Amino acid sequence: MKGASRYLPSIPVLLAYAALFVFGLLNPGRWQLVAQLAFYCALGQAFNLFMGMTGYVDFGYVAFLGIGTYGMAISISELADKGLGLGVIVIGLILSVVFAVLLSLAVGAVALRLRGAYFAIATIGVNEGFRYLIEGARIWNGSEGIIFSRQLREMVGREAAMSLSTFWADVMVFGVAVIATVLTIVYMRGKIGYALAALRMDEDAAKVMGINVTRFKIIAFITSAALAGLLGATAWALKLTYVFPADVFGIHYTVEAIIIVLLGGAGTLLGPIVGGLIYGVSKYYLAVYLPGFQLLVFAPVIIVVIVLFPEGTVGMIKRKLIGTALEKYIL
Amino acid sequence: MSLLRVENVTKRFGGLVAVDNVTMEIAHGEMMAIVGPNGAGKTTLFNLINGVFFADEGKIWFEDVDVTHYPAYKRAHMGIGRTFQISRPFASATVQENIAIGAMFGAAGSETNVDQAMEMADHYIGLIGLSSHRDKLAGGLTPIEKKMMEIARALAMKPRLLLMDEAMAGMNPKDIDKMVDFIKRIRSEEGIAIVALVEHIMRAVAGLAERVLVMHQGAKLVDEPTKIALSDPRVIEVYLGVPPGEADA
Amino acid sequence: MILEQLAGNLFQGVVLGTVYGMATMGLSLIFGVLKVVNVGHGAFIMVGAFTSFAVFEYLGLSPVFAIPVAFGIGMALGMIFYYSSIRRLLKGPELASLLATFSFGVILEEGVKFLFTSDFRGFNWDLGKIDMGFTVLPYAKVAACLGSVIIAVLLYLWFNKTRAGMAMRSVVEDGVGARVCGVNVDWEYALSFSLGIGLTVASGVLLTMFVSVGINPYMGGEYTLKAFVVAVLGGLASPYGAFFGGLVFGLLENGSYTLFAQIPGLEPFAMTRFFSFLILLLILLLRPTGLLKAK
Ligand SMILES: Nc1ncnc2c1ncn2[C@@H]1O[C@H](COP(=O)(O)OP(=O)(O)OP(=O)(O)O)[C@@H](O)[C@H]1O
Ligand SMILES: [Mg+2]
Numbered sequence: 001m002k003g004a005s006r007y008l009p010s011i012p013v014l015l016a017y018a019a020l021f022v023f024g025l026l027n028p029g030r031w032q033l034v035a036q037l038a039f040y041c042a043l044g045q046a047f048n049l050f051m052g053m054t055g056y057v058d059f060g061y062v063a064f065l066g067i068g069t070y071g072m073a074i075s076i077s078e079l080a081d082k083g084l085g086l087g088v089i090v091i092g093l094i095l096s097v098v099f100a101v102l103l104s105l106a107v108g109a110v111a112l113r114l115r116g117a118y119f120a121i122a123t124i125g126v127n128e129g130f131r132y133l134i135e136g137a138r139i140w141n142g143s144e145g146i147i148f149s150r151q152l153r154e155m156v157g158r159e160a161a162m163s164l165s166t167f168w169a170d171v172m173v174f175g176v177a178v179i180a181t182v183l184t185i186v187y188m189r190g191k192i193g194y195a196l197a198a199l200r201m202d203e204d205a206a207k208v209m210g211i212n213v214t215r216f217k218i219i220a221f222i223t224s225a226a227l228a229g230l231l232g233a234t235a236w237a238l239k240l241t242y243v244f245p246a247d248v249f250g251i252h253y254t255v256e257a258i259i260i261v262l263l264g265g266a267g268t269l270l271g272p273i274v275g276g277l278i279y280g281v282s283k284y285y286l287a288v289y290l291p292g293f294q295l296l297v298f299a300p301v302i303i304v305v306i307v308l309f310p311e312g313t314v315g316m317i318k319r320k321l322i323g324t325a326l327e328k329y330i331l
Numbered sequence: 332m333s334l335l336r337v338e339n340v341t342k343r344f345g346g347l348v349a350v351d352n353v354t355m356e357i358a359h360g361e362m363m364a365i366v367g368p369n370g371a372g373k374t375t376l377f378n379l380i381n382g383v384f385f386a387d388e389g390k391i392w393f394e395d396v397d398v399t400h401y402p403a404y405k406r407a408h409m410g411i412g413r414t415f416q417i418s419r420p421f422a423s424a425t426v427q428e429n430i431a432i433g434a435m436f437g438a439a440g441s442e443t444n445v446d447q448a449m450e451m452a453d454h455y456i457g458l459i460g461l462s463s464h465r466d467k468l469a470g471g472l473t474p475i476e477k478k479m480m481e482i483a484r485a486l487a488m489k490p491r492l493l494l495m496d497e498a499m500a501g502m503n504p505k506d507i508d509k510m511v512d513f514i515k516r517i518r519s520e521e522g523i524a525i526v527a528l529v530e531h532i533m534r535a536v537a538g539l540a541e542r543v544l545v546m547h548q549g550a551k552l553v554d555e556p557t558k559i560a561l562s563d564p565r566v567i568e569v570y571l572g573v574p575p576g577e578a579d580a
Numbered sequence: 581m582i583l584e585q586l587a588g589n590l591f592q593g594v595v596l597g598t599v600y601g602m603a604t605m606g607l608s609l610i611f612g613v614l615k616v617v618n619v620g621h622g623a624f625i626m627v628g629a630f631t632s633f634a635v636f637e638y639l640g641l642s643p644v645f646a647i648p649v650a651f652g653i654g655m656a657l658g659m660i661f662y663y664s665s666i667r668r669l670l671k672g673p674e675l676a677s678l679l680a681t682f683s684f685g686v687i688l689e690e691g692v693k694f695l696f697t698s699d700f701r702g703f704n705w706d707l708g709k710i711d712m713g714f715t716v717l718p719y720a721k722v723a724a725c726l727g728s729v730i731i732a733v734l735l736y737l738w739f740n741k742t743r744a745g746m747a748m749r750s751v752v753e754d755g756v757g758a759r760v761c762g763v764n765v766d767w768e769y770a771l772s773f774s775l776g777i778g779l780t781v782a783s784g785v786l787l788t789m790f791v792s793v794g795i796n797p798y799m800g801g802e803y804t805l806k807a808f809v810v811a812v813l814g815g816l817a818s819p820y821g822a823f824f825g826g827l828v829f830g831l832l833e834n835g836s837y838t839l840f841a842q843i844p845g846l847e848p849f850a851m852t853r854f855f856s857f858l859i860l861l862l863i864l865l866l867r868p869t870g871l872l873k874a875k
Contacts, residue, residue, distance in 0.1 A: 057675055110861045110864060114864060114868065117611070117674055120619060120678050121617060121864070122864050124619065124808065125856075125857040126857070128801065128802075129805075129853070132854040132857070133851075133854040136847045136848075136849070136850030136852075136853070136854050137846060137854075138845060143847075255682075258679060293693075293694055295689075296693075299683045299684075299686035299690060300683070302679060302683040303664070303683050306665070306669065306676050306683075307665050307668050310672070310676065
């Protein structure tokens with residue numbers, strides 16, 4: 001596939017986001033659900049960029065969302081009275097990315113030298129470790145967290161603060177999902193995509209082919225972390241207007257990211273949105289029938305998917321479509 | 332000036348000395364065969380030359396650069412390509428993509444974009460006669476097709492030195508002759524030095540190599556022009572000393 | 581004064597470290613034999629803690645009786661998980677078995693939450709205390725420490741004196757060779773996996789003696805991290821290395837707590853948890869093969 005046509009598979013994904021967004025606008029009563037779905041899709045898209053493309057699991061992934069949340073919280077609580085207006089939000093977004101990138105560099109410097117199981121072991125404590133550093137050394141107010149709803153109101157006014165956290169934050173989450181999608185396809189269709197695919201299939205052979213595997217893994221890791229940072233800043237900080245370390249470093253968000261990516265199909269472009277929608281909608285209904293026990297249902301589902309359908313939904317669809325006109329739209 | 336110089340290189344696995352104080356040289360464009368019974372240390376020597384393993388002792392020079400501590404990918408960039416004894420295709424990528432990966436990241440990789448790499452891949456697919464399999468997943472090829480694909484993938488890296496590990500194992504005499512011709516052709520067309528490991532296929536050794544290095548229990552036994560090497564009594568002894576059952580393993 | 585406190589804490593560290601060691605042997609055994617990392621390790625410890633809670637509160641029996649019960653539950657869970665999934669994932673990418681064991685952990689946490697709710701529960705097995713001058717040690721902790729040593733010795737005897745144990749060792753040392761010698765490798769895998777899980781669940785009973793805030797379905801996450809530190813200290817693949825790692829970690833943990841408590845402005849409890857994560861990264865960076873083995 002050559003030229004622009006190699007980017008065709010982004011069309012169905014972007015159309016799906018547009019449809020979800022329009023559906024939400026037309027049904028204000030369902031906006032909360034739509035926002036939740038957008039969050040799951042974006043989470044999957046960002047997580048997939050590393051896990052799906054490299055075949056490495058980062059069990060501490062939520063730490064990047066957590067630190068991104070702090071990035072936004074700090075800029076609003078520190079800069080609210082500087083007369084910068086909405087510029088503070090922009091600074092918050094930048095800060096969340098910077099924080100996430102710095103943390104991913106620190107973690108990646110150790111973990112990405114390690115192979116397979118050792119990588120997983122190195123990452124599994126990152127979220128808890130970071131949480132306890134914040135609490136233990138009383139960084140950023142320690143375990144009391146940061147509550148910045150007042151600063152946000154004073155900065156932009158009550159009305160604007162309200163619409164920021166009930167609407168515009170969600171719009172930004174859509175934005176993160178779209179950025180993640182575009183980055184994913186640019187990577188997949190670029191040299192880095194071939195490098196990551198090669199190292200996912202056979203890391204030693206990839207090295208022999210001249211692939212600097214560590215370098216490409218780090219690029220994917222940092223990109224995925226930066227997206228998580230943005231997601232924390234928008235879906236958590238702006239929406240909730242507070243941050244507590246015990247909440248934003250909880251491992252169950254990593255669990256959700258894993259479920260979404262596996263349901264949809266790891267390493268595919270369309271997978272995260274499919275997985276995100278399946279997960280989000282079923283979780284929504286499970287919350288009605290089995291409140292609080294959604295994970296009890298989903299954890300066995302992960303095992304079933306791993307054992308019986310390792311390609312996920314999109315992987316199976318893709319196989320069905322080989323040789324048809326639709327093939328070039330699915331990735 | 333030699334292309335590759337291996338100086339007193341030793342590699343141990345626990346108590347086992349897999350490569351024992353080996354010294355050898357390869358000139359630009361030379362064609363050389365390394366032979367030796369199973370477990371002689373041939374594959375390990377390859378792994379040391381291209382950086383899959385690091386030598387415990389000794390030095391390795393490539394184009395007069397000391398590459399002893401270079402990682403495998405750097406040596407690939409410098410122009411060392413290789414195929415594997417047990418094929419290692421990127422199984423869920425297509426044949427074209429496999430070969431394109433070689434083009435994208437090998438010695439000419441930094442100047443090659445994805446589209447160019449795909450075109451180069453098509454060229455090499457034609458060269459090895461796999462055009463009809465271009466869009467097949469590499470995992471689905473037959474063992475011999477996989478070997479051919481690996482050769483194409485290594486050639487697409489534009490190497491100056493190509494290490495071929497048992498490229499002809501499992502082939503019948505007709506295919507071996509074809510392979511020998513093919514290797515000779517690419518060597519003269521692309522001007523690369525080739526080192527082929529050939530276990531017991533004397534037919535190939537005689538037809539292919541200008542020089543033969545015989546390894547035995549990790550050490551270099553003989554390093555002579557082909558004619559002399561093949562009539563060396565020590566070589567004959569090493570070969571006849573190996574029970575036939577083991578030789579086929 | 582502070583020296584006495586440090587000595588007391590370090591002594592407690594040895595006692596706790598012994599139990600940490602035992603609690604990690606199952607993790608190392610599974611990795612050593614199957615090359616599978618049980619990422620859900622802590623959840624199995626949690627199941628042990630709830631077993632001892634149930635035996636003590638509902639049956640009114642001493643937690644000592646909970647040990648065989650927990651071991652049996654663990655063996656059964658191990659068999660179920662092995663035959664339902666692990667077995668089919670051994671040949672696939674490492675990612676698959678990592679995600680599977682991680683999911684086992686989630687299933688157990690959510691399952692226990694379903695049965696017992698997520699409230700903290702405590703129970704007190706009061707056997708009295710022993711005052712050693714520089715520190716006071718409850719007999720329950722002494723019992724847990726002794727129990728760990730006994731289990732470790734039994735495991736050692738099993739590995740070295742019984743046919744079944746030696747067969748399993750042969751799989752660790754040389755899987756192909758063992759197969760050639762007629763060892764049923766699949767069964768050895770099943771057995772080591774469930775033995776590893778059995779040991780882990782049993783260790784949960786012993787660890788409960790050290791949990792001061794009570795037990796809850798999510799208590800395991802902490803122990804997953806600690807067990808990885810311990811396992812990596814001891815070289816990951818060796819159950820006896822794990823025992824050594826446990827002792828080192830028990831000392832490091834209690835020693836660092838004493839020091840952090842001296843520094844104003846720090847929360848010593850949280851800092852200790854952070855410190856264990858830091859140790860993990862440092863070992864993985866500097867000596868991924870463990871402290872015992874030469875590089
Ligand atoms: N990664 C390794 N770990 C431990 N031992 C190894 C390793 N690789 C090779 N060996 C041992 O080193 C010795 C040399 O093996 P090598 O593969 O280099 O031999 P070879 O000459 O290529 O033999 P063959 O004809 O079987 O391919 C053998 O005894 C082998 O078992
Ligand atoms: Mg070999």
